[in-house]
Amino acid sequence: MKKLASFTVAVGLMASIAASASAAEVTGTADPATTVTGSTYSERFETVITPADIKPATPMIILTKATPFHFSTDSLTPAGWLSAQTIDTTGAVLTDAWGNEWREVYTWLGKAWIKVPASAYVITP
Template sequence: MKKLASLTVAMGLMASIAATASAAEVTTGTTATTKTTSSDAVATVTGATYLNPADPVITPADIKPATPQIILTKTTAFHLSMGSMATPAGWLSAQTVDTTGVIMKDAMGNEWREVYTWLGTAWIKVPSSAYVINP
């Protein structure tokens, strides 16, 4: 008997929740007020405001140009400062890395690009075997 009573209460609760959810009248750009009655409960929804779905979520000011990516084909050393030929801060395996867009040339004519690594931003000397993808 307890199971039957629990089931009846659960069904009544689901019906009242469904009635409440369907009570709000959807109108664009205005405030809706609707009153709905069911056999179990009375649901009132007031002051609900709905946005126009045609309004842009991302504005042109939010869009930033993409930065170049570099496809490394072999293990490449990265350094914490540009032109530093001392001990590298770490090594990047063959992968595609994202750059910050900053490009510098050293006195020897080598191209250095600032990239994102797990240690933050770092510099790599772009190897001749790498592919640079410009957006």
């Protein structure tokens, strides 16, 4: 009950402050030099994003189980493990001598390589 009463008082106080601020008298006159009577904007704005800045999206990989990642494709010991999640790739793809597909991905330790498991889904944009 105390919280409801204090909330009601706070809302009432804010409403009275807003009402008095909106009812304040505006004094002074507008400077005729700054009054805009009509204007045309002929200056073209400079575009921030150019067609050269637009790059195609990179494939995403949906991992369905824990997957090890390596800092190189020929490393035998993993640098860490990625849990089941959707991860973004850099777009770099390698195939090793055994036909395994390796993709470079972004991890919390920087860029790394994963051997794409058969249970993963690769979403190509």
